Amino acid sequence: MGDMEASLASKYQRLRSGGRSLPVPGEGELAALWGGALVRQPLRTGDGRRVTVLQAGLPEAPGALRFVEAALRFDEGPVKVGVVEIGETVARGEMPLLTVIWNGEERGTGAQALVALATQLPAPWAEMADLVELPAPAEGSSSLREEAPLPSGDALSVRLLDLLRAAGLYRLGRRTRRIGLRLAAVGRTQALWELLAEALGYHRNQEPFRHLARRLPVSFLEPLAEGERTALLFGVAGFLPAGDFRGIPPQAQAAARPLWDRWWKARGALDYTVLPAGAWSFRQIRPANRPERRLAALAQLVPHLARLERAIDRRDAAAFARVLAECHDPFWSRQATWKSRPSPKPIQLIGGERIDDLVVNLFWPLVALDDPAAAEAAWNDLPGADNRVLRAARERLPAEFTPGRSLRSSLLQQGLLQLDRDTRETGLGRMLAGW
Numbered sequence: 001m002g003d004m005e006a007s008l009a010s011k012y013q014r015l016r017s018g019g020r021s022l023p024v025p026g027e028g029e030l031a032a033l034w035g036g037a038l039v040r041q042p043l044r045t046g047d048g049r050r051v052t053v054l055q056a057g058l059p060e061a062p063g064a065l066r067f068v069e070a071a072l073r074f075d076e077g078p079v080k081v082g083v084v085e086i087g088e089t090v091a092r093g094e095m096p097l098l099t100v101i102w103n104g105e106e107r108g109t110g111a112q113a114l115v116a117l118a119t120q121l122p123a124p125w126a127e128m129a130d131l132v133e134l135p136a137p138a139e140g141s142s143s144l145r146e147e148a149p150l151p152s153g154d155a156l157s158v159r160l161l162d163l164l165r166a167a168g169l170y171r172l173g174r175r176t177r178r179i180g181l182r183l184a185a186v187g188r189t190q191a192l193w194e195l196l197a198e199a200l201g202y203h204r205n206q207e208p209f210r211h212l213a214r215r216l217p218v219s220f221l222e223p224l225a226e227g228e229r230t231a232l233l234f235g236v237a238g239f240l241p242a243g244d245f246r247g248i249p250p251q252a253q254a255a256a257r258p259l260w261d262r263w264w265k266a267r268g269a270l271d272y273t274v275l276p277a278g279a280w281s282f283r284q285i286r287p288a289n290r291p292e293r294r295l296a297a298l299a300q301l302v303p304h305l306a307r308l309e310r311a312i313d314r315r316d317a318a319a320f321a322r323v324l325a326e327c328h329d330p331f332w333s334r335q336a337t338w339k340s341r342p343s344p345k346p347i348q349l350i351g352g353e354r355i356d357d358l359v360v361n362l363f364w365p366l367v368a369l370d371d372p373a374a375a376e377a378a379w380n381d382l383p384g385a386d387n388r389v390l391r392a393a394r395e396r397l398p399a400e401f402t403p404g405r406s407l408r409s410s411l412l413q414q415g416l417l418q419l420d421r422d423t424r425e426t427g428l429g430r431m432l433a434g435w
Contacts, residue, residue, distance in 0.1 A: 005376055009173045012166040013130060015434050016422045022129050024102050024118075027087040031065050032132040033117060034086060034100055035207075037214070038181060040120045045113040049074050051098065055215050055272075057084050058207070058279055063135045071272050072097055074113070081272045088114075122181055131178050150398055150429050157402050161412070163435050167422070168415030172379060176365040176372075183369070189305055192366070193218040196301060196308075199358050200294040200350070203389075204281040209294070212237055215273040221302050228262050230299040235263035236273050238280075239292050241338060252338045255331035287336035288347050296332035297324075297349035312366050315374055320363045324355045356385045360410045376411075384413035393420035398428070 025033065033039060034056055043051040057070030065086040072080050085096040103118040121128060151159055183191040194213040201209030216236055221229050234240050240260050245253040267274075280291055301308075304323050311320035327349040334342040350358075360382060368375035384390070393416050394407075406412060423431055 005169050006173075008166040009169040011435075012163075012170040015431060016170075017130075021126075025125060025129070025132070027065055028063065028134055029129070029132050030100055030102060030117065031059070031063070031067075031086045032134055033121070033128075034067065034084065035059060036133065036178075037185070038122065038128065038131070038178075039117060040122055041185065043115050043120055045074075045098075045115055047113075049113065051113070051115060054079060055211065058211065058276070066096075069272075069276065070097065079272060122185060128181075131174060131181070150400070150432060156398065156400050159432055159435060160397075160401055161403055161406060163432065164407075164412045164415035164419060166415070166435075167418040168379070168411040168413070169376075171414045171418040172361075172365065172368070172375075172411070175361065176368045176375075179365050180369050188309065188366075190218055192305060192308060193302075195362050196358075197298055199362055200298055200354070201291065202285075202289060202294075204283070204285065205291050205294075208237070208275055208279040209291070209298075211275060211279070212295075213298075215275075218302060218305065222305075226299070226303075227258060228266075229302055230296070231259040231262035232266060232270065233295055233299050234259055234292075235267055236270060236275060237291075237295055238275050238277055239295065248338045251331070251342065252335070256338060287340065288351065290336050292337060293332050293335075293349055296329040297327040300327040300329060300349070312363060315367055315371065317359050317363055317378070321355050321359055324350045324358060325352075353385050353387070356382075360384070360414070379411040379414070380409055382410040383408050384410040390416065393417060396420060 022029070037053075037056060039053075041053060043053065045051060052073040054071040054073060055069070057067030060066045060068055067084040067086075069081060070084040072082075072084075074080070080097055082097040083094050084098045084100060086100050088099060088101055097113070099114050101114060101116050103116050118125070150156055179191065179195065182194065185191075186194070194210060197209040197213035198206045201207070212233065216232055221232070224232070231240075240263055241248060241256050243260060243264075245256060245260075248256065282290070285291075301323070304326075307323050308320055311317070311323065325348065328346070329349060333346040333349060360379065364375040364378050367378075390413060397416075403412075407416070419428075419431070
């Protein structure tokens with residue numbers, strides 16, 4: 001970003017925080033650090049043991065302080081699967097393998113070990129506090145129209161457009177910094193693999209897709225043949241029929257049996273990685289967007305990650321988009337589920353709208369790590385997509401706001417999403433008054 005754009009983003013950051021700083025993270029922030037893999041690898045317990053986090057675990061519920069099915073290795077010992085608990089609360093039920101705190105007396109005894117994160121983050125907390133993603137306030141907890149007074153007439157449009165631009169710069173800059181931290185931790189190819197998986201999960205299934213990409217790292221999958229790679233991804237996701245194929249149509253049986261045979265041979269060593277069925281959400285998902293189809297697309301992308309990286313290096317968004325559009329699977333390009341009727345015509349595994357979103361939220365942030373000016377120019381020029389979330393956010397804007405065509409840019413649409421989230425509790429009037 002240029003100096004002016006960076007200044008706008010910083011001003012928005014100060015506005016949304018109300019000038020407050022968080023000297024140390026609370027339990028919610030610690031949970032977000034742990035779940036987002038924003039910690040060093042390996043960790044150290046108070047008694048000096050090395051902890052390798054093979055999988056951080058899934059939160060019991062959104063915002064929960066207990067992560068189940070975590071897989072850890074202490075020193076060179078065997079993999080242990082169990083609970084990670086955030087904060088020194090009284091253990092409920094299963095004794096945690098690990099308790100994560102911020103600071104204090106570190107100790108590790110018996111079945112429970114303590115890790116303090118104060119000295120085990122990839123950057124100082126002061127630099128990371130703004131990158132921690134807490135659950136968003138519920139929609140409808142406030143309204144963008146509740147706060148008064150608002151500026152009137154043209155003054156409202158001018159100030160609100162300026163605020164939306166700043167919010168967009170803040171949102172995209174924040175995403176770029178988070179990507180940079182992950183890239184520094186695991187390398188660009190693995191970070192790209194995780195980010196692609198997360199994006200293909202949409203907002204309902206981002207978390208299980210992210211966990212899947214970490215449980216099956218790209219370095220493990222790349223040497224495998226296509227069928228074996230797909231079998232492992234579907235097996236760990238829990239998306240294969242459980243050995244009994246009588247309930248699915250013949251064409252699905254022909255596709256599923258080879259995958260199951262490969263998974264059957266491999267699953268003993270990967271049993272601890274299998275995601276629980278409850279990790280996935282199928283509610284209000286269109287058939288074309290089912291996670292099974294997105295997973296088939298992800299499997300197809302493994303041998304093409306180098307092409308995606310070359311497109312990033314060349315600042316070639318069109319080449320990046322072409323790789324995504326080429327994803328094809330003989331079965332899943334016509335199917336939504338194992339049991340569904342096939343579509344008469346192939347349906348893209350990654351549709352045009354999702355590709356556009358990946359270009360805005362993944363390709364250009366990766367470019368921005370080396371060339372922020374090119375990324376910012378692209379965000380200004382690219383038309384943004386339209387979806388239910390954006391339409392709902394626009395409807396909550398004041399009726400007097402007349403942005404014209406300018407609100408169609410990706411930068412301002414990202415700003416709208418950020419402002420909509422940030423004003424659910426504070427209200428728009430207060431934000432504009434501070435601006």
